[in-house]
Amino acid sequence: MRICWRRLCILHRPTFLSWRRPQRRLNPLPLATRHFPTGDPRRARGFASARECTGSRTPDLFALNKQISHLVRAGRLGEARAVFDAAECRNTVTWNAMITGYVRRGAMARARELFDGMPERDVTTWNLMISGYVSCRGSGFVEEGRELFERMLERDCISWNTMISGYAKVGRMDEALWLFQRMPERNVVSWNTMVTGFLRNGDVERAVGFFKEMPERDSASLSGLVSGLIRNDKLDEAARIFLEHGNPDGREDTVGAYNTLIAGYGQRGRIEEARYLFDLIPFGNDRGEGGAQKFVRNVVSWNTMIMSYVKVGNTVAARELFDQMTERDTFSWNTMISGYVHMSNMEEASKLFQDMPNPDTFTWNTMISGYAETGNLEFARDLFEKMPQKNLVSWNSVIAGYEKNEDYKGAVVLFIQMLTNGEKPDRHTLSSILAVATGLVDLSLGLQIHQLVNKIVNPDVPINNSLITMYSRCGAIVDARTSFDEVNLQKNVITWNAMIGGYASHGFAAEALELFKLMKRFEVRPTYITFISVLSACAHVGLVEEGRRHFLSMSKEYGIEPTVEHFASLVDIVGRHGQLNEAFDIIKGMPMKPDKAVWGALLGACRVHDNVELARVAAEALMQLEPESSAPYVLLYNMYADAGRWDDANKVRMMMERNAIKKCKGYSRVDSPQ
DNA sequence: GTAGGGTTAG
Numbered sequence: 001m002r003i004c005w006r007r008l009c010i011l012h013r014p015t016f017l018s019w020r021r022p023q024r025r026l027n028p029l030p031l032a033t034r035h036f037p038t039g040d041p042r043r044a045r046g047f048a049s050a051r052e053c054t055g056s057r058t059p060d061l062f063a064l065n066k067q068i069s070h071l072v073r074a075g076r077l078g079e080a081r082a083v084f085d086a087a088e089c090r091n092t093v094t095w096n097a098m099i100t101g102y103v104r105r106g107a108m109a110r111a112r113e114l115f116d117g118m119p120e121r122d123v124t125t126w127n128l129m130i131s132g133y134v135s136c137r138g139s140g141f142v143e144e145g146r147e148l149f150e151r152m153l154e155r156d157c158i159s160w161n162t163m164i165s166g167y168a169k170v171g172r173m174d175e176a177l178w179l180f181q182r183m184p185e186r187n188v189v190s191w192n193t194m195v196t197g198f199l200r201n202g203d204v205e206r207a208v209g210f211f212k213e214m215p216e217r218d219s220a221s222l223s224g225l226v227s228g229l230i231r232n233d234k235l236d237e238a239a240r241i242f243l244e245h246g247n248p249d250g251r252e253d254t255v256g257a258y259n260t261l262i263a264g265y266g267q268r269g270r271i272e273e274a275r276y277l278f279d280l281i282p283f284g285n286d287r288g289e290g291g292a293q294k295f296v297r298n299v300v301s302w303n304t305m306i307m308s309y310v311k312v313g314n315t316v317a318a319r320e321l322f323d324q325m326t327e328r329d330t331f332s333w334n335t336m337i338s339g340y341v342h343m344s345n346m347e348e349a350s351k352l353f354q355d356m357p358n359p360d361t362f363t364w365n366t367m368i369s370g371y372a373e374t375g376n377l378e379f380a381r382d383l384f385e386k387m388p389q390k391n392l393v394s395w396n397s398v399i400a401g402y403e404k405n406e407d408y409k410g411a412v413v414l415f416i417q418m419l420t421n422g423e424k425p426d427r428h429t430l431s432s433i434l435a436v437a438t439g440l441v442d443l444s445l446g447l448q449i450h451q452l453v454n455k456i457v458n459p460d461v462p463i464n465n466s467l468i469t470m471y472s473r474c475g476a477i478v479d480a481r482t483s484f485d486e487v488n489l490q491k492n493v494i495t496w497n498a499m500i501g502g503y504a505s506h507g508f509a510a511e512a513l514e515l516f517k518l519m520k521r522f523e524v525r526p527t528y529i530t531f532i533s534v535l536s537a538c539a540h541v542g543l544v545e546e547g548r549r550h551f552l553s554m555s556k557e558y559g560i561e562p563t564v565e566h567f568a569s570l571v572d573i574v575g576r577h578g579q580l581n582e583a584f585d586i587i588k589g590m591p592m593k594p595d596k597a598v599w600g601a602l603l604g605a606c607r608v609h610d611n612v613e614l615a616r617v618a619a620e621a622l623m624q625l626e627p628e629s630s631a632p633y634v635l636l637y638n639m640y641a642d643a644g645r646w647d648d649a650n651k652v653r654m655m656m657e658r659n660a661i662k663k664c665k666g667y668s669r670v671d672s673p674q
Numbered sequence: 675g676t677a678g679g680g681t682t683a684g
Contacts, residue, residue: 165676
């Protein structure tokens with residue numbers, strides 16, 4: 001299948017093809033200074049066409065500031081700026097509102113330009129700028145923040161807190177602590193910032209120490225500690241401290257901390273603890289009459305608890321809670337539906353889907369992927385066509401569904417449709433389509449997708465693994481190796497398996513085994529898949545002893561129990577070497593039923609080493625396993641014929657005719673010897 | 675303008 005990208009681009013101009021990662025702007029933008037060619041320094045900066053009204057708040061000014069704030073909150077910065085520029089009269093609040101817009105968007109160069117051009121700044125202005133610099137992504141702007149902080153004449157508590165949180169964000173807790181110790185007065189936020197700062201940087205001990213030392217705590221202190229501890233995998237400690245401190249400021253938002261803990265336990269499958277906490281949340285008025293604990297379970301508590309049950313596959317318990325809820329939101333419905341979908345119970349899922357008042361895109365996508373996963377492409381496609389609003393996940397779900405059900409052409413058609421619709425593929429799309437190229441063994445498609453990968457996503461281990469698999473399946477083993485070497489960041493076991501498997505299946509046994517050695521040197525734990533490749537490599541080059549050793553080391557060193565595939569390889573290794581009886585003994589000693597690969601390996605070995613009797617055993621086993629296959633008959637016939645045992649050969653032929661086995665092309669010798 | 679808080683799809 002060939003996709004003509006160029007034609008697609010010309011016809012439909014998918015925007016992503018010319019898409020570039022945005023560059024960070026470091027220097028202030030040159031604004032339209034030429035419109036104000038007077039000598040006024042403020043004009044020279046390009047702003048001051050307005051009269052500055054620093055005095056009384058006129059109603060006009062109030063409305064103007066409100067309007068700018070409103071536009072900024074809605075993210076409509078361009079409009080906000082137009083209003084700002086057109087204003088006849090401004091005060092500091094006006095300027096601050098506009099700066100807020102730029103700061104929130106991370107456009108610090110623009111913010112700075114306004115800041116530099118302002119006639120009068122207040123503490124809020126300075127704090128805004130510092131906050132903008134220190135929360136800028138990329139962490140390169142703390143110094144700019146600090147510079148402003150140092151230049152401030154009157155700092156308030158927020159200035160200090162902002163600066164401290166800036167250092168905490170970039171991991172410089174020493175600097176944060178230095179400021180904390182020197183600030184003239186601290187409030188509860190200062191303390192909270194330090195606690196969460198330590199937690200953010202993995203210093204659990206000092207975080208807990210600071211928490212205990214705090215002169216006063218509020219619900220944010222507790223929530224911050226709880227969530228930070230959970231992020232540091234200290235779930236039990238979080239629960240202990242939380243239960244010890246209860247509800248510090250008597251506010252209802254403590255229920256958030258309960259929910260955090262329930263989610264923490266739920267996500268780790270510790271359902272009993274999650275349920276215990278859920279039951280502990282003061283519920284209604286029954287425990288809160290004194291007024292001390294009036295907060296109740298909210299809809300998120302219910303959803304989180306349902307999610308916990310869904311996670312461990314207990315849809316019955318989840319449904320019980322779901323039915324008890326008096327108020328459900330879309331999360332409740334979606335979680336419950338996704339629970340059924342995960343258990344492949346599409347019947348219940350679709351019942352809920354029909355009952356759900358306002359299914360959203362999430363719901364539709366869940367149903368689509370559910371049908372796709374259970375092999376019902378028709379339903380998946382039908383929903384996909386009918387859904388009122390598709391998003392990227394919708395496309396990805398349906399494409400992945402086609403790929404998993406091996407309808408590769410359908411997947412490619414959908415992918416092209418997706419591009420022509422102007423949707424930009426992401427790593428999920430690309431990895432599906434790479435799997436499609438692998439399934440089709442279509443190198444040309446694979447190469448095109450590789451180009452697309454380079455263009456639109458950052459290097460990423462799973463994608464690179466898919467590339468390795470694609471190239472090696474398409475026989476481009478050198479390209480596979482190139483992709484393998486490009487995963488210099490963090491090769492995972494799949495990376496190694498893909499490359500070792502690629503080498504093994506193309507007969508590069510030495511390279512496969514060499515890589516396996518290297519893998520162990522990098523202390524990557526092999527999986528059963530690794531051993532399938534390793535054993536097959538050993539079989540290819542006749543490394544009997546090494547093969548045996550690897551087979552034994554599987555369970556001994558790595559605790560991996562050999563599967564039927566490993567046994568097939570072992571039989572192959574031993575049998576090819578001529579040790580047919582040992583091979584047969586291995587089969588007899590297998591803990592599971594030998595499959596056709598196992599018997600096939602023995603039969604092949606018997607053919608090579610001319611052991612007709614054992615060949616008969618193997619062939620008969622194969623005939624039972626695969627009654628329609630002609631191969632065992634043909635092989636056995638040939639062996640008898642070669643040995644001159646024509647009676648036996650003819651018996652095989654008669655048997656074949658009796659069972660109405662059709663001969664396959666490529667086994668012409670069946671007819672020729674006579 | 676500073677600290678914290680939960681849940682759903684590929």
